[in-house]
Amino acid sequence: AEPQRAVLNQFAAEHDLVTGQYYPVVRGRLVSVNDEQLQQEATKEQRSEQRVGIGRELNLTWLAQLPDNNQVVSGAWFDAKSSAQVSVESEIAQRLDIKLGDTLAFSIGGQQLSATVSSIRKVDWNSLQPNFYMILSPDVLADFPATYITAFYLQPEQNLLLNQLARLMPTVTVISVDNIIQQVNSIISQVTIALSFILLIICCAAALVLVAQVQATLEQREQELAILRTLGARHAFLRNALLLEFSLLGGLAGLFATVLAESMLFIVQQRAFDLPFTLHYTLWWLGPVLGIVLVTTLGWLQLKRLMRIPGAVLIRRVLQS
Template identity: 35%
Template structure:
C-alpha cells in the first residue's frame, strides 16, 4: 500500500474512529474487493479481520492485506483488511468506516446504538420514559435533525441565490456603464460602417452578436469557476461526492447570455438611431 499523504489522510489519522463489529455484511454496503469472513468467531491467536470503507482505505493508502492497529482506552486492537466496502452515507443508517470480525472488540468498552420508528404524537412521551429509566441513554430525534438540516440548506440556497442575482445585476450595470462610456467610439464606428453601406439592421445584428458572444463567454467562464469551487469544497472539505446537475448550469448560462445581450443592445440603441453625418460632425 502507498503511504498516507494529503490533508484528507491527515484528518482520518488524527480524528477519532468509531469501530464496530458484525457477523454478517450490511445489506446496503456492497463489497468491492476481498471477501467477508467465513468464520463468525475470531481466533484469539490470529489478528482480527477488518472490512474497510473503500474511500477511507484509499485516502490512508491501505488495501487488502494491510494491518492496522487502533488504540482504544489505552488498549490496542490489531486487524488485517480482508475486504473493501462501498458505504452509502446518505442512507442515515449506522454506517462505519471500519468493521471488525466478531470477538475482536469484546474486551473493549462499547456504546450500543439502535434506531426505531414511533408515531410523532407518541415520541415525546416515550422519550421522557426512556430518559427517566435510563439516565445514560442519549436519544436523537432524526426527524427534528433532518428538518433542521433542510432549513439550513434552504436558507443557504436562498442566500446563494440572492448573491448570484446581485452579482448578475452588478455585472449588467457595469456593462451598461461601459457601453455608455464608449458612446463616442461606438458613434464613430457606426457612422463609418453606415457610410460604407451597412444598414441599421446589419449594425444591430453585429452588436447583438458581439454582446451575445461576450455574455456567453462570461457565463461559461463563471460556470466553470463555480463548478471548480463546488468540486473543491465537496471533495476536500465536505468529503462527499460532487455531482453537479447539467440543466441548472445550462439554464444559468443561457439566462446570463440573454441578459447581457439585451442590456448591451439597449445601450447601443441611441448609437444606431443617430444619423452618420451627425456622428461624424460631433467627433
C-alpha cells in the same frame, strides 16, 4: 445495554416501530500497526517519520454478517473459521496506509489485543445507519462488556414517543437525526441566501463592465455608423446589426455561464457529496436567454440615442472630432 434490548423491542412492537440491526459497541483506541506505535496527535513541532494515528477512541464492533450499506473492495469477509481478524473502512485504511495482512493492536479498557486485517470496506456514510471504521471478528470482543446501538424511523406525528421512551429507559441515549437534518438545512438556506447576494453583486458588476465597455467604444461606434450611413445603410439595418451583435454576445455569455455552473455542480456533487449527477436542462435554455435579454437591453439603452442622430449631423460630428 444487553438487558434493555428486550424492553426496546417490546416498546417498538407496541407502537409499530421497526428497529434495525443491533450493533454491539466497545470503545477502544488503535495504538499500533505492525508493531509500529502510532503518534496519537500530530503538531507542527513534531516532524518525526512516525505514523500518525486517529487521535481518539473508536467505536469498535464485531459482526458475523456484512452490513447492508458496506461493500468489501479487497480481501474477504469473516467466515466461521475466522479468528482475530478485522475489517477496515477504505478511507481510514488509505489515510493510515493499512493493507491486507497488517496486524492492528487496540487498547480497550487497559487491555491490549491484536487482529489481522482481512478485508477493506467501502462504507455508505449517507445511509443514516450505524457505521464503523473497524469491525472485528466475533471472537475478538465477545468477552468485553458492550453497549448496543440501533436505528429506527419515527413518523413526525409520533415524536411524543421519544418522551415515553426516555421515561421508560432513562439511561438510553436517543439521537434525533431529524433535528440534525433541520440544522443542516437551516445552514444551507443561510449559505444559499449569502451566495444569492454575491451572485447579485457579480451580476451588477458585470452590467457595469458592459456599460463601461460600450461607453469606451462610443466614439469608434460613431465613426462606424457615419461610414455605414455614408455608404447608404438604412436605420433598420444598423439597428438590427447592433441587436444581433449584443444578442450573440449575451448568448455566448449565458452559454459559458451554464457550462461553468454545470461543471461546478458536477465537481461538488461527485467529489464532495458523492451524489449522482444529472444535467439541469432548464439552465441550458434559461442561461443563454437571460444573457441575450440582459446584454441586448443594456447595450441598446446605451446606443439608442446614437442611433436617433440624423446622418448628416452624425457625419459632421465625426469630421469635427
